[in-house]
Amino acid sequence: MAIISSHNSPPERSRPPSLLSNQPTLEEQQSLAEESLRPRSLQDYIGQQELKDVLHIAIEAAKARQEPLDHLLLYGPPGLGKTTIALILAAEMGVNCKVTSAPALERPRDIVGLLVNLQAGDILFIDEIHRLSRMTEELLYPAMEDFYLDLTVGKQQTARTRRLKLNRFTLVGATTRAGALTSPLRDRFGLVQRLRFYHPEELQQIVQRGAALLQTPITPEAALEIGRRSRGTPRIALRLLKRVRDYADVKHGGTISLEVATAALELFNVDPAGLDWSDRRLLSLMIESYQGGPVGIETLAAATGEDVQTIEEVYEPYLLQMGYLQRTPRGRVATPRAWQHLGYTPPENQLPLLSSPHDPSS
Ligand SMILES: Nc1ncnc2c1ncn2[C@@H]1O[C@H](COP(=O)(O)OP(=O)(O)OP(=O)(O)O)[C@@H](O)[C@H]1O
Numbered sequence: 426m427a428i429i430s431s432h433n434s435p436p437e438r439s440r441p442p443s444l445l446s447n448q449p450t451l452e453e454q455q456s457l458a459e460e461s462l463r464p465r466s467l468q469d470y471i472g473q474q475e476l477k478d479v480l481h482i483a484i485e486a487a488k489a490r491q492e493p494l495d496h497l498l499l500y501g502p503p504g505l506g507k508t509t510i511a512l513i514l515a516a517e518m519g520v521n522c523k524v525t526s527a528p529a530l531e532r533p534r535d536i537v538g539l540l541v542n543l544q545a546g547d548i549l550f551i552d553e554i555h556r557l558s559r560m561t562e563e564l565l566y567p568a569m570e571d572f573y574l575d576l577t578v579g580k581q582q583t584a585r586t587r588r589l590k591l592n593r594f595t596l597v598g599a600t601t602r603a604g605a606l607t608s609p610l611r612d613r614f615g616l617v618q619r620l621r622f623y624h625p626e627e628l629q630q631i632v633q634r635g636a637a638l639l640q641t642p643i644t645p646e647a648a649l650e651i652g653r654r655s656r657g658t659p660r661i662a663l664r665l666l667k668r669v670r671d672y673a674d675v676k677h678g679g680t681i682s683l684e685v686a687t688a689a690l691e692l693f694n695v696d697p698a699g700l701d702w703s704d705r706r707l708l709s710l711m712i713e714s715y716q717g718g719p720v721g722i723e724t725l726a727a728a729t730g731e732d733v734q735t736i737e738e739v740y741e742p743y744l745l746q747m748g749y750l751q752r753t754p755r756g757r758v759a760t761p762r763a764w765q766h767l768g769y770t771p772p773e774n775q776l777p778l779l780s781s782p783h784d785p786s787s
């Protein structure tokens with residue numbers, strides 16, 4: 426499988442190498458390291474069993490009919506493996522995968538250029554697909570449904586529409602916000618699949634696999650501890666593994682034991698529940714300045730200096746899943762569990778507030 430990155434791929438991928446030497450830049454090294462740990466087949470992809478079952482059937486059926494896969498929309502928080510799935514699909518189908526992201530498709534000609542160059546069966550992966558411009562999105566509708574483009578050529582009076590036939594392709598879209606997609610776009614995906622947070626045991630396996638590829642000895646207990654503290658997210662698990670490996674190399678001659686992992690993770694400020702500094706800051710702000718809430722999301726954003734979208738898409742999903750945070754019509758509430766986790770005593774009167782008749786989550 427050839428992975429062709431489009432000219433329009435995100436800037437970090439296309440940045441030129443450092444001018445001073447031929448050494449890759451730090452960012453390039455990091456993205457290379459992420460590439461080297463990426464599973465290449467569905468079999469190597471750990472967890473997300475339901476998703477894998479669905480994809481396995483779709484792949485077998487498409488192969489048997491010698492047709493391209495149905496368009497696939499993947500949604501879920503960052504770092505759970507959406508890009509990885511797109512690349513695996515291409516490998517399993519034996520086709521090319523062209524990787525791009527919505528902000529790089531601002532002008533209609535960007536998407537046209539990509540679409541006309543796809544070969545039969547190829548996969549076009551569009552990251553952050555909820556951010557497509559309206560013109561680009563409208564070009565995609567007939568392309569996805571009937572594999573043609575209607576292009577306007579010429580200006581004003583002489584303008585004509587020309588219909589351009591495309592090869593049959595598969596669009597894989599990824600988004601952290603399925604709700605932000607327009608319904609005509611969402612309806613054109615034959616498969617819509619959600620990625621969920623990983624269990625600590627699944628992350629343990631991902632860490633062990635990563636450690637083996639990095640040729641770093643690690644005990645199963647240490648791998649589980651890293652998994653437990655990774656916010657349910659493979660990207661974080663692999664990042665922590667690398668930091669713990671550095672620590673082990675410097676302090677303990679290489680092997681990662683439970684003691685070494687725990688000491689390193691404490692040093693890096695990752696707590697036993699996997700909350701990092703930003704998570705804890707968000708919760709303690711709610712508790713200290715707003716008696717646990719409810720606090721409006723805009724107020725939280727202003728007070729933490731983060732934007733609303735980052736809070737909603739990056740921080741909240743895990744805090745909600747872990748039961749540290751609740752969404753209510755009047756704002757966000759830190760649960761008694763969050764108070765306890767951060768070492769505060771929850772107020773007596775907080776519980777009735779959570780089960781008020783307006784609470785959608787009760
Ligand atoms: N199921 C898995 N098994 C093993 N490794 C995984 C798995 N899922 C993801 N990874 C690893 O985690 C890292 C992040 O995955 P990926 O880039 O696919 O996430 P993503 O969902 O596309 O994130 P983003 O939303 O930020 O684009 C990759 O290095 C990948 O190798």
Ligand SMILES: [Mg+2]
Binds near residue numbers: 507508509552
């Ligand atoms: Mg991605």
